[in-house]
Amino acid sequence: MSAPMTVNIGLCGLGTVGQGVWKHISANRADLESRVGVKLNLARVAVRNPRKARAVAIPATKLTTDPLAIANDPDIQIVCELMGGTTLARQVTLAALRRGKIVVSANKALICKHGAEIFAAAQKHGGHFFFEASVAGGIPIIKALREGLVANRFPRIYGILNGTCNYILTQMEDRDAPYASVLADAKRLGYAEADESLDVDGWDTAHKASVLAWLAHGVWVKTDDMIVEGISRITPADFKNAVTLGFGIKLLAVITRDLARNELCVRVHPTLLPEGNVIANVSGVFNAISVTGDVVGTTLYSGRGAGQDATASAVIGDIADAAALLKHGKGAHLIGEATAPARDESRLAPPEKIHCRYYLRLTVKDQPGVLARVASVMAKHHVSIASVIQNPAERPGAASLVLTTHESNERAMGATLKRLRGLASVLDDPLLLRIGDFND
Numbered sequence: 178m179s180a181p182m183t184v185n186i187g188l189c190g191l192g193t194v195g196q197g198v199w200k201h202i203s204a205n206r207a208d209l210e211s212r213v214g215v216k217l218n219l220a221r222v223a224v225r226n227p228r229k230a231r232a233v234a235i236p237a238t239k240l241t242t243d244p245l246a247i248a249n250d251p252d253i254q255i256v257c258e259l260m261g262g263t264t265l266a267r268q269v270t271l272a273a274l275r276r277g278k279i280v281v282s283a284n285k286a287l288i289c290k291h292g293a294e295i296f297a298a299a300q301k302h303g304g305h306f307f308f309e310a311s312v313a314g315g316i317p318i319i320k321a322l323r324e325g326l327v328a329n330r331f332p333r334i335y336g337i338l339n340g341t342c343n344y345i346l347t348q349m350e351d352r353d354a355p356y357a358s359v360l361a362d363a364k365r366l367g368y369a370e371a372d373e374s375l376d377v378d379g380w381d382t383a384h385k386a387s388v389l390a391w392l393a394h395g396v397w398v399k400t401d402d403m404i405v406e407g408i409s410r411i412t413p414a415d416f417k418n419a420v421t422l423g424f425g426i427k428l429l430a431v432i433t434r435d436l437a438r439n440e441l442c443v444r445v446h447p448t449l450l451p452e453g454n455v456i457a458n459v460s461g462v463f464n465a466i467s468v469t470g471d472v473v474g475t476t477l478y479s480g481r482g483a484g485q486d487a488t489a490s491a492v493i494g495d496i497a498d499a500a501a502l503l504k505h506g507k508g509a510h511l512i513g514e515a516t517a518p519a520r521d522e523s524r525l526a527p528p529e530k531i532h533c534r535y536y537l538r539l540t541v542k543d544q545p546g547v548l549a550r551v552a553s554v555m556a557k558h559h560v561s562i563a564s565v566i567q568n569p570a571e572r573p574g575a576a577s578l579v580l581t582t583h584e585s586n587e588r589a590m591g592a593t594l595k596r597l598r599g600l601a602s603v604l605d606d607p608l609l610l611r612i613g614d615f616n617d
Contacts (some may be wrong), residue, residue: 181210184500185220187247189269190259191231194283194310195222197489198257199233202496209493213500221247223260248272255499257492258282263290270295274304279499283310283488289384293397305502307495312385313338313464315487316480317494321468322392329470331393334432335615336466337459338385340483341369341376342408342428346447347460350416350425356409368462378407379428379445386430390443394434396523404444404531404587410608411447415538418566418579422536424449425457429613433526436471440526448613449536455479467615528587534563534612535582535590539597540605543569543576547602551578554596558589575604581612 186202188195202209202217210216222235223244241247248256248269256273258280260266266287273280275298282288288295288311299306309319313336322331337343341363348359360377363369375381383400390398408428419426429448434441450457455477459465464482469475481487541547552562566579582590590609597603 181214181216182504183216183218184255184503185218185253186255186257186496187221187223187250187253188219188257188259189223189244189247189266190257190261191222191224191233191235192259192261193485194488194492195257195259196231196233197485198259198492198496199235201486201489201493203233209497213497213504215500215504217496217500220253221250223247244269245272248278249276251276253278254503255279255281255496257496258284258287259492260284261286263287267291267295270306271298274298274306275302277303279305279307279502281307281310281492281495281499283308283492285311285381285384285388289387289400292388292391305499307499308388309495310488310491312388313466313478314340314480314482314484315490316464316466316478316482317491318389318466318468318478319392321476321478322389326468326470326473326476329472330434330436331432331468331470332434332436333469333615334389334393334466335429335613336456336478337427337464338382338430338466338482339376339428340462340464340481341373342379342382343459343464343482344368344462345377346408346411346426346428349411349413353413353416355413356411377409379405382428382430382445383443386432386443386445389430390432390441393432394441394523396441398441398443398525402443402525404446406446408447411610414568414577415536415608415610418538419449419536420452421566422449422564422581423452424612425452425454426450426610427457427459429456431613434523435526435530438526438530439523440530441523442526442531444531446611448611450613450615454613454615528591529589531587532584534584534614535560536610536612537580537582538608538610539578539580539603540570540572540575541578542602542604543574544602547576548578550600550602551580551597554600555580555582555593557596558593560585560589560593572604 227240345359383405431444456465465479561583563581563583568577570577
């Protein structure tokens with residue numbers, strides 16, 4: 178019997194995820210190697226500061242400060258890009274792919290911004306790109322879309338893709354606590370970054386939604402072409418109102434495609450979900466995704482969406498798939514490889530074709546006739562009111578007016594908000610949330 182082949186792995190970046198990959202491969206090497214049938218050698222690691230104290234011990238001989246040296250090293254077959262960012266990470270990824278290497282990445286921002294270029298380079302030069310860890314951490318949603326659900330077209334995919342936001346919203350509801358207080362706690366516990374804007378303003382979720390839209394529909398949707406709204410304006414009062422109405426509040430990515438009109442919509446925003454909806458009851462740092470296929474119906478995926486272990490699990494899964502590819506050759510059945518899906522000719526849906534019900538909160542002067550004036554503006558734009566809740570506001574002489582609508586559309590609601598902002602009786606910028614009637 179011949180000795181098993183050795184696969185050399187280079188890690189570019191040794192932050193939280195990189196250390197998790199090193200730790201778990203080192204701890205479980207024998208089991209991993211017996212499953213894959215090759216020897217896994219963690220050959221080199223690129224770091225910014227070799228002297229920095231870390232939770233894992235890396236031999237000094239394996240450290241470099243030049244990730245491009247790893248990308249160009251002819252002895253390294255698998256390059257793990259775990260640096261983040263979209264500049265040096267792009268250079269390293271393309272350099273490795275141009276040498277026909279396999280790149281494993283957890284970088285959703287890189288894929289969102291440069292995915293077309295990366296996949297073209299992989300195809301042109303015989304390289305391969307694996308990216309399971311880029312969306313939803315340890316949940317194998319990319320493998321599900323690419324493999325298990327390949328027979329389907331997808332009229333709807335939606336879910337929680339950011340654990341930081343889900344933690345904040347869960348804590349706000351459970352503790353009846355304001356956003357700023359919970360955010361400060363999330364930073365102290367390490368759930369939120371020092372600059373939280375990428376998470377709480379919805380952009381991290383939007384990057385992930387872009388990747389899922391490409392996988393499901395073969396279309397790159399730029400974040401500029403999405404509705405992207407964050408969670409910072411939600412208050413404890415909104416959770417109380419939602420409970421009164423029979424809903425919870427979650428930050429969701431929603432990817433819908435009208436199969437008849439071939440129109441695609443990708444949006445990220447806080448959403449009211451019915452209390453009986455499974456995803457409405459996913460709490461803390463967990464993620465959850467609902468995928469509706471035209472053949473299989475609806476399937477659900479839930480688990481830890483971030484953190485060292487969950488993300489490292491997905492990266493190591495891709496390393497195992499890459500090692501199997503190297504052992505068995507291009508004819509092997511691949512799970513995570515980024516061969517581009519067939520280009521879909523779906524067009525982006527215009528605002529008037531994006532339909533749902535809405536939750537609208539207004540702070541208004543507490544005086545007669547205000548509700549009538551608000552209702553008149555909404556009627557002018559053909560927005561029908563379904564329910565009204567009125568409560569005292571925190572400021573003197575003001576009231577909180579909460580309205581839900583029957584089904585309307587984004588264009589009509591945009592015009593309504595513009596007119597409402599111009600009313601002297603409306604004291605603050607209105608808060609508009611969507612209601613998710615997904616019927617799973």
